[in-house]
Amino acid sequence: MSFVTIVATKLREEQRNAFFLCASLSLLMLLWPVVFTQPPRFVLRIAVCNILLITSAAAFYKSLPGKIISLALCACLSVNFAIDFSTYSIYESEFNVAFAMSVLTTHMREIKSMASLYLYYMPVAIAHFSFTLIAIHLLSNKINRRQSIVSFVLLVLFFSWFSFSCWSKKQKDKEVYYPLAARILVNTPFYVAADFIIANRDNQLAAKVGQGGENYTNLTWQDQNIETYVVVIGESARRSNMQLYGFPLSTTPAEMKISNNALIFEKAIAPASATVLAVPMILSRADAEHFTVDNLSQNIVNAANKAGFNTYWISAQGNSGKSNNYVAAIAAASHHLHWVDGHYDDELLPWFDDALKQPGKKVIFLHINGSHELACTRYPESHDYFHTGNKYEDCYNNAIRFTDYFLAEVMERLTNRSASLLYFSDHGLEKNAQLESVYMHGSRFPSKEAYDVPQFLWYSDNALKSQPRKTGKIEMPWSTANNYFLMLSWMGIKTGEPNCRSLFDACFQPDNTFPVMDGGRHIFEYQQLRAHFNDPKPDITVKKASKNSL
Incomplete structure (x- = not known):
């Protein structure tokens, strides 16, 4: 060779x-x-x-x-x-x-x-x-x-x-x-x-949700002696990290003072583990098993408009694609729409102040960034409060505390008004000790942590004096997918149909099941999920959505 x-x-x-x-x-x-x-x-x-x-x-x-x-x-x-x-x-x-x-x-x-x-x-x-x-x-x-x-x-x-x-x-x-x-x-x-x-x-x-909507031909409105309604849509807030719910650190000092004026939900459950799915369900008739265009079109913004409210949507979550997703499609129906391109949630306050100056009954939606990843970027240096030595734990708890500060600023502006505020987080976060930033969105087969959220309904002193209000604590599990119906009653809106999913309605019956959706659009029963991310995954059944669900 x-x-x-x-x-x-x-x-x-x-x-x-x-x-x-x-x-x-x-x-x-x-x-x-x-x-x-x-x-x-x-x-x-x-x-x-x-x-x-x-x-x-x-x-x-x-x-x-x-x-x-x-x-x-x-x-x-x-x-x-x-x-x-x-x-x-x-x-x-x-x-x-x-x-x-x-x-x-x-x-x-x-x-x-x-x-x-x-x-x-x-x-x-x-x-x-x-x-x-x-x-x-x-x-x-x-x-x-x-x-x-x-x-x-x-x-x-x-x-x-x-x-x-x-x-x-x-x-x-x-x-x-x-x-x-x-x-x-x-x-x-x-x-x-x-x-x-x-x-x-x-x-x-989603564009059809913004273009269409229920006509609400039988809608009526009854004055609740409240001039200003505010809905604060939180982001990625874990109930377990809030002092209001027993967390040992001072993450919610302002919220700790509201018990006499508030209805606090002890076991609120989000319907999905991601904003793009959870918020539309919270604001509309849609739920995890009935996520349809028709149900999404029947949302609280359309109902409030029909009832004669002046509606405002003020968002810190950016304006890119604002006509192309379910959240923005619902928001687009508002009379006044502001996408605030700022660094921190308190940059919404000037826009909020302008809305408060306008006469007449109104509902103002404030969509904040809250404690969304990366939590270290969600608050200014002046609110860098916790220094335990665990950077990402401190960042997340600081972000929760900054949301508490923001809520305090909003409630302070409502103090001398006949006003009421509903706050809830869109979803929770899972805690993964192996992840550098510790906290993460729930994705496929999440734990209960991904759905455990805070929620409370606050009234100003003037609103409490004007007529009896339900305050205290709601100890039973509450799906925030029912918030659309709760808000209808809260605002005095009747659609001509029984509103038995509202806590304030005489026909209300507590839910026995709590279907939730993960990021892959799989539907599970919340009660069957594991409690924490690091727990073994249970063998659970995936539920089927209704025929016309998206």
Whole structure:
């Protein structure tokens, strides 16, 4: 054997070894987050499809168009991997529709505040891209024409098989929530795109919520001797971190003083673990099992408008995508809409002051950032109160205390008015000791922590003197999905139908079940969930939504 032959053979062996190494690393990296969040059959489908894609790309790689296609393919695979890997690393969950909706409707300030969490994983994504492209390049030198044709045919058969299977299933079950494209993509290495397709569809449906709405043809209003109603929609506040509910640190000094003027809900339960799902259900007739366009259209803003209130929506959550999600679609019906691009929640107060100056009966919605991740960015340095040595615990508790300060400022402005304020958090947060920032949104199969929220209804002295009000503590579990009905009674609005889901109505009966939704739109019974994130996951049944649910 000649020297040239020996060298050529050695080079081929090295190239073969390099190919297997790069291809294996690429595949293992892609599957890493999937293995921990999905069943084995899903992992197998992703692996098979990924191998066929790389093989087919190698078949076309020798031409310039083939190289361009391969680069695009590698980029798409790596973006999918980066999104799912970072989501799993931060939240110990797969990427889901709630995350996708948040991405599509986020704003620049939130992107900047969250960037530090995700940029940390950028080198891993670059490594995946490099391994995948090198594997395609090396394989292109080895694959022959026949192998190229076989790999491409197998890829087409794979997609055709799953496409037909998904189409058949869709025809059989008439499921409206999952679009056909999402059903197909979820079986491929581009499975994250399926969540974005659903999220985009949901955003388009949300526009109908803002455009339509119940006519409330039988609506009537009875004066409750309250001129100004305020609804403060909190964000990511855990009930267990509030002094008002027994937390040992002084996180809610102002709220500790309101008991004589307030109705405090001891066991409020949010209907979802993400803002984009929870807030629409809290403000409308919709609930976890009946999340329909019609129910979302029947919301408290539309009802208040019809009853003759002047409605204000003042939000610290940004104006990007304000016409494209359920929260903003409901908000858009307000007579006065302000998206305040500020740093902290107290920057809403000047807008609130302007609304208070306007004459007539009014309801003012204040949507705050509260203690949303990253909590360290949710309050100014002047409110850096806790210094226990645990940075992220201190940050979160400081953010809770800053919300307490904000509520105190709002109530102070209402003191000399006949006014009432309803405060609740949209959802809670789970506590993950293995996560650097400790607290995280509940995602797939959350614990009760993701739904345990604070809620209270406060009256000014003038409002209490004008007529009897219910104050004290509500010890029974209360789903904030009933808040729409509670607010109707609170504001003296009758829709012509019995309002038996309102605590203030004579026909009220306490709930026996508490359906809640996770970020992936799965529905569970709250009472069956584990208490804390680190507890073992129970074997619980996923509930079915109503036929027309989104």
